[in-house]
Amino acid sequence: xxxxxxxxxxxxxxxxxxxxxxxxxxxxxxxLEGKGPTPKATERDKHPAAKRARAAAKKADAAAKKAxxxxxxxxxxxxxxxxKDGPEMVFGRNSVLEALRAExxxxxxxxxxxxxxxxxxxxxxxxxxxxxxxxxxxxxxxLDKMTAGAIHQGLVLxxxxxxxxxxxxxxxxxxxxxxxxxIVALDxxxxxxxxxxxxxxxxxxxxxxxxVPERRAxxxxxxxxxxxxxxxxxxxxxxxxxxxRALSAYAKAGCMVVGLAAGGTTLDDLDDDLARGPLVVVVxxxxxxxxxxxxxxxxxxxxxxxxNDTESLNAGVAAGVTLYAVSRARRA
Numbered sequence: 001x002x003x004x005x006x007x008x009x010x011x012x013x014x015x016x017x018x019x020x021x022x023x024x025x026x027x028x029x030x031x032l033e034g035k036g037p038t039p040k041a042t043e044r045d046k047h048p049a050a051k052r053a054r055a056a057a058k059k060a061d062a063a064a065k066k067a068x069x070x071x072x073x074x075x076x077x078x079x080x081x082x083x084k085d086g087p088e089m090v091f092g093r094n095s096v097l098e099a100l101r102a103e104x105x106x107x108x109x110x111x112x113x114x115x116x117x118x119x120x121x122x123x124x125x126x127x128x129x130x131x132x133x134x135x136x137x138x139x140x141x142x143l144d145k146m147t148a149g150a151i152h153q154g155l156v157l158x159x160x161x162x163x164x165x166x167x168x169x170x171x172x173x174x175x176x177x178x179x180x181x182x183i184v185a186l187d188x189x190x191x192x193x194x195x196x197x198x199x200x201x202x203x204x205x206x207x208x209x210x211x212v213p214e215r216r217a218x219x220x221x222x223x224x225x226x227x228x229x230x231x232x233x234x235x236x237x238x239x240x241x242x243x244x245r246a247l248s249a250y251a252k253a254g255c256m257v258v259g260l261a262a263g264g265t266t267l268d269d270l271d272d273d274l275a276r277g278p279l280v281v282v283v284x285x286x287x288x289x290x291x292x293x294x295x296x297x298x299x300x301x302x303x304x305x306x307x308n309d310t311e312s313l314n315a316g317v318a319a320g321v322t323l324y325a326v327s328r329a330r331r332a
Contacts, residue, residue, distance in 0.1 A: 088159040090222050091152035093120045100127035102226040110138045112154035162220035164239040167246045170209035181278040185211040187294045188285035189315045192218040196227025197316025203231035205323035213243045247297040255280045257298045259290050260318055264301030267325050275329035281322050286314045
């Protein structure tokens with residue numbers, strides 16, 4: 001009878017029947033359960049949208065690392081962007097206006113197309129014209145790129161890189177003037193405003209220049225230039241690859257190297273003959289003071305007497321006080 005053939009291969013073996021079988025363990029039920037909503041395209045690793053999202057996130061991280069630190073000025077970022085050994089960008093209406101008022105040497109002023117004018121913008125235009133700074137009209141996208149996406153308010157001032165002197169140039173400047181050298185060296189001072197204050201004091205008390213290390217130290221940025229109140233145009237700033245070697249070279253040239261330190265001889269007891277001769281005054285940072293190697297390179301350590309031992313002076317004030325004492329001894 002059909003279906004009852006006993007021929008070999010005519011009957012299906014037990015357990016080989018297609019479809020559900022007894023004791024399947026709920027395989028059919030599980031196969032019918034939903035696997036949830038379809039993931040978004042950006043959540044699927046191999047989807048083009050996910051690749052684009054990863055590339056955008058990587059680009060944003062790179063831009064964040066290059067962006068200036070958060071601080072005053074433009075909203076969400078500082079108002080200055082410095083490129084290594086290149087021009088500096090000052091942006092934001094207030095920052096650009098202050099820089100031009102301080103006669104910071106600008107290379108070009110970039111102005112956004114169709115910029116809405118106000119009193120600050122009009123004054124910026126007038127100062128730029130008086131200082132003979134070219135004004136260039138630019139699209140907003142170009143200004144966004146120049147400032148790494150910071151809020152520039154339609155104004156960007158390009159400041160050329162400062163041209164540093166060589167350490168030996170400061171001695172040559174004193175010799176050309178027929179004067180005994182007076183140089184201020186900074187060790188570990190990282191605030192450009194302190195550097196600007198030192199340059200201003202150097203100009204006020206007849207110093208022939210300021211020396212700064214090339215690394216881990218403040219440079220002559222727009223902030224330093226503004227703090228100097230124009231003195232940066234009169235007093236050169238030299239940069240040394242190695243501050244200790246530069247101080248040793250000054251000592252070999254006949255200069256006495258005096259470092260400011262709390263435990264040194266008080267400034268009141270400074271030898272007048274020492275102050276009248278060729279002199280290098282070394283100022284350390286407010287927190288760390290002089291480094292060990294720089295301290296060992298000094299011929300003498302001098303401290304500024306203060307009424308309270310817990311008080312300290314920043315580099316700009318300490319340099320000003322010391323330069324005044326030296327200037328007074330030289331005038332006497």
